[in-house]
Amino acid sequence: MATKTSSYAEASIRVLKGLEPVKQRPGMYTRTDNPLHIVQEVIDNAADEALAGTGQRIGVTLHADGSVSVDDDGRGIPFGLHPEEQVPVVEIVFTRLHAGGKFDKGAGGAYSFSGGLHGVGVSVTNALAKRLQVEVWRDGQCASLAFAAGDVIEPLAVRKATSGERRHGTRVSVWPDGKYFDSPDLPRGELVHLLRSKAVLLPGVSVSLTVEKAGGKDSETQTWLYKGGLSDYLQQGLQADPLIPLFAGEQYADRETSENIAEGEGAAWCVAFTDEGTVLRESYVNLIPTVAGGTHESGLKDGLFQAIKGFIELHALLPKGVKLMPEDVFARASFVLSAKVLDPQFQGQVKERLNSRDALRLVSGFVRPAFELWLSQHVEHGRKLAELVIRQAQTRQRAAQKVEKRKGSGVAVLPGKLTDCESRDIAYNEVFLVEGDSAGGSAKMGRDKETQAVLPLRGKVLNAWEVERDRLFANNEIHDIAVALGVDPHGPVDEPDLSGLRYGKVCILSDADVDGSHIQVLLLTLFFRHFPKLIERGHVFVAKPPLFRVDAPARGRKPAAKIYALDEGELTAALDKLRKEGAREGSWSISRFKGLGEMSAEQLWETTLNPETRRLLPVAFGALGFEATVQAMHKLMGKGEAASRRELMELHGDTVEVDV
Numbered sequence: 204m205a206t207k208t209s210s211y212a213e214a215s216i217r218v219l220k221g222l223e224p225v226k227q228r229p230g231m232y233t234r235t236d237n238p239l240h241i242v243q244e245v246i247d248n249a250a251d252e253a254l255a256g257t258g259q260r261i262g263v264t265l266h267a268d269g270s271v272s273v274d275d276d277g278r279g280i281p282f283g284l285h286p287e288e289q290v291p292v293v294e295i296v297f298t299r300l301h302a303g304g305k306f307d308k309g310a311g312g313a314y315s316f317s318g319g320l321h322g323v324g325v326s327v328t329n330a331l332a333k334r335l336q337v338e339v340w341r342d343g344q345c346a347s348l349a350f351a352a353g354d355v356i357e358p359l360a361v362r363k364a365t366s367g368e369r370r371h372g373t374r375v376s377v378w379p380d381g382k383y384f385d386s387p388d389l390p391r392g393e394l395v396h397l398l399r400s401k402a403v404l405l406p407g408v409s410v411s412l413t414v415e416k417a418g419g420k421d422s423e424t425q426t427w428l429y430k431g432g433l434s435d436y437l438q439q440g441l442q443a444d445p446l447i448p449l450f451a452g453e454q455y456a457d458r459e460t461s462e463n464i465a466e467g468e469g470a471a472w473c474v475a476f477t478d479e480g481t482v483l484r485e486s487y488v489n490l491i492p493t494v495a496g497g498t499h500e501s502g503l504k505d506g507l508f509q510a511i512k513g514f515i516e517l518h519a520l521l522p523k524g525v526k527l528m529p530e531d532v533f534a535r536a537s538f539v540l541s542a543k544v545l546d547p548q549f550q551g552q553v554k555e556r557l558n559s560r561d562a563l564r565l566v567s568g569f570v571r572p573a574f575e576l577w578l579s580q581h582v583e584h585g586r587k588l589a590e591l592v593i594r595q596a597q598t599r600q601r602a603a604q605k606v607e608k609r610k611g612s613g614v615a616v617l618p619g620k621l622t623d624c625e626s627r628d629i630a631y632n633e634v635f636l637v638e639g640d641s642a643g644g645s646a647k648m649g650r651d652k653e654t655q656a657v658l659p660l661r662g663k664v665l666n667a668w669e670v671e672r673d674r675l676f677a678n679n680e681i682h683d684i685a686v687a688l689g690v691d692p693h694g695p696v697d698e699p700d701l702s703g704l705r706y707g708k709v710c711i712l713s714d715a716d717v718d719g720s721h722i723q724v725l726l727l728t729l730f731f732r733h734f735p736k737l738i739e740r741g742h743v744f745v746a747k748p749p750l751f752r753v754d755a756p757a758r759g760r761k762p763a764a765k766i767y768a769l770d771e772g773e774l775t776a777a778l779d780k781l782r783k784e785g786a787r788e789g790s791w792s793i794s795r796f797k798g799l800g801e802m803s804a805e806q807l808w809e810t811t812l813n814p815e816t817r818r819l820l821p822v823a824f825g826a827l828g829f830e831a832t833v834q835a836m837h838k839l840m841g842k843g844e845a846a847s848r849r850e851l852m853e854l855h856g857d858t859v860e861v862d863v
Contacts, residue, residue, distance in 0.1 A: 222327075222353040224300070225326070226331070226353070229331055232327045233331065237385065237388060238331070238384050239389050239393055242328070242379070243397060246273055246398070246401070247490065247491060248273075248275075248325060252277025252373075258275050258277035258278075258408070259276060259407065260276045260408065260410075261273070261274070261401065261410045264412075264415065265415065266376075267417050269379075270378045271376070276372040279340050280296060280337070291348075293337060294348060294355060294359060328377060329350050331384075332352070332353075333351065333378045334378040335349065335376070336349045336375070337349070340368060340370060340371050343363065346360065348360065395425070398412050402428060403433060403435075404433075404490050406430055408428070409426060411427070433451060433472070433473035434473050437473045437475055437483065437537065441483060441537060442477075443477045443479050444477070446588065447584040449475050450474045450577055451473040452472060452570075453470065469543055474503075474507065474538045475538070476537075476591060477535055485539050487540065487542065488542050488549075488557050490541070493556055493557050494555050496556060497557030497559075498561075498562040498816065499544070499566050502564065502565060502570065502815075503570055505567040507532050510575045511588060512527055514575070514578045514579075514589060515589045515592070518582075520590075521593065522593065531592050531599065532595075535591060540566070542566060547562070548776075563815050563816060599628060620658065622656060625652055626654050627705075629707040632706045632707055633656070634658055635657050636658050636710065636726060637657055637658065637659050637713075638713040638714055638718075638719060638722050639798070640661070642659070642714075642807075644659075645800065645804050645807045646659075649804030650808070663725060664678075664725040666725055667725075668728050668837070669842055688737075689704050689705040690734060690737065693734065693735070693736060694733075697736070699736055706742075708744055709730075709737060710744045710745070710819065711723055711744070713726075714796075714799055715748050716798070724839075727745075728840050735829075741823070745819070745822060746811055746817065746819055746820075747769055747811075747817075747818040748802075748807075749767035749769050749811075750770055750795060751793055752795075753781070755781055755786060839851075
């Protein structure tokens, strides 16, 4: 039966302007479970004023009508006409994506260090609010304007400030639009935690929360003003007494002593070790809470591990047969970490995780020597910590040995081309399925021999979508993968025995080109069709190697360096950063990797294998659900589905960019 096909012509293409992209896809710009994040964007702007040393007070008020006001005594948003746009600057800030005062970092910029990066934050707040009102005090004047759903409804009005009014500052009042959020209510506990942490990270700055009662008759106010800093905050949050005194410190780069680090970059930290109770871990970058961690936390982890490992080796405390790992040190560590990074790179607009690779070296470089000095000055405390770390390592190794014994005898002989790891603890072990012998050679030399295994694959893996399970092992590559993993093929409703699984992470590592993508799809097809429980339980990952390398020249105090970019977008961002650092246009050279085999072992480790700096994407079934995914995969991989694939290509072919 013929079906009516919808028309697809020039008029079908929509161009979203202004704040429409935010309204169409709010989940790309903020969390949509509740409005806390869009309010946090305003709070972060007030905190950036305090971080810049121009504000001493931040006040947040929850009004009885559901609105939220954020008040600061900073410099006040400029409200004169923009020299190029000829529109009031304060209006641009709240109505234009990618407009703000935090792009120019370093000397001469309005903000050397800030959580704001892309000029997106408060414009998202405005787009998702029924009403937003701004009042600014600056240069003896008071300016005000109001918006509804992102549009100006009360144009800028400027008057002379009265004698009793403040001299400078900004007040933003927001009425969040409940239709964009699962719940219109702000989670009070999270808001209190956020404001208290701002006070901790900004010593001497007063942060308050006022809650108005219905009718506006009474109100409750909480105020936080910390002078003890991170140590007091962490001590109050611990559930158990620390094993040794808190290790606290801070260090920031200056022109004379720090090479390759921008002036002012650095970190403040406080660490406590406990042998019981829940650990408390909080990290921040330029006062932005990074609840998912990131490279600055990895730097703290590396610095602590290297220092205590050196202490244990110096005093010959390590028992024979015990191997230390970073997690043995970090498992019982509670900490608060506040890093200052000149140009931080976050994962997504919500900024829950820091991705800047330089942050690992930055934090580790400051924490390690400070902790080494502390341990040398407090040897008895160091010995107590060493005992805790060694106990953790012994417990981990005993657990791994128990798993090994349960495997029993009769295990199939491992494939000869598998280069296995030394550890038998699947919580840490990972295997890389690598495209080609040459890439496999680089991976073998560059890997961490303790926890990383490499299995090179020759050629394209069989399309296993329509292969019967009892015929899978006729293919050598699939046979080797199954034997190396220690898991037999199974179906979605089966309950396979995963006790023989030898690796906690199964990582697909192929070239960043079309052939590499094809191999990646074939392997994902194999796992989805014949090893679905590995995907369901979070064991399958895709490693993302870089596509470009930029050889950057020396610029200012920064020496020549190699910068890696995952794709065209990261390449553009890297070149923009070089220009801001003073590199002359065209003074750099750009190389495109043809394959993993072109990388040296050191390059492959730094960009793709190192757990602290690599990009590893978890594979999951997604929002479609299992059955819908089966149907989609059948269209893509089924042998009799050529017509369906052609229809997909005709529908989406114009969205594909071809790099000639």
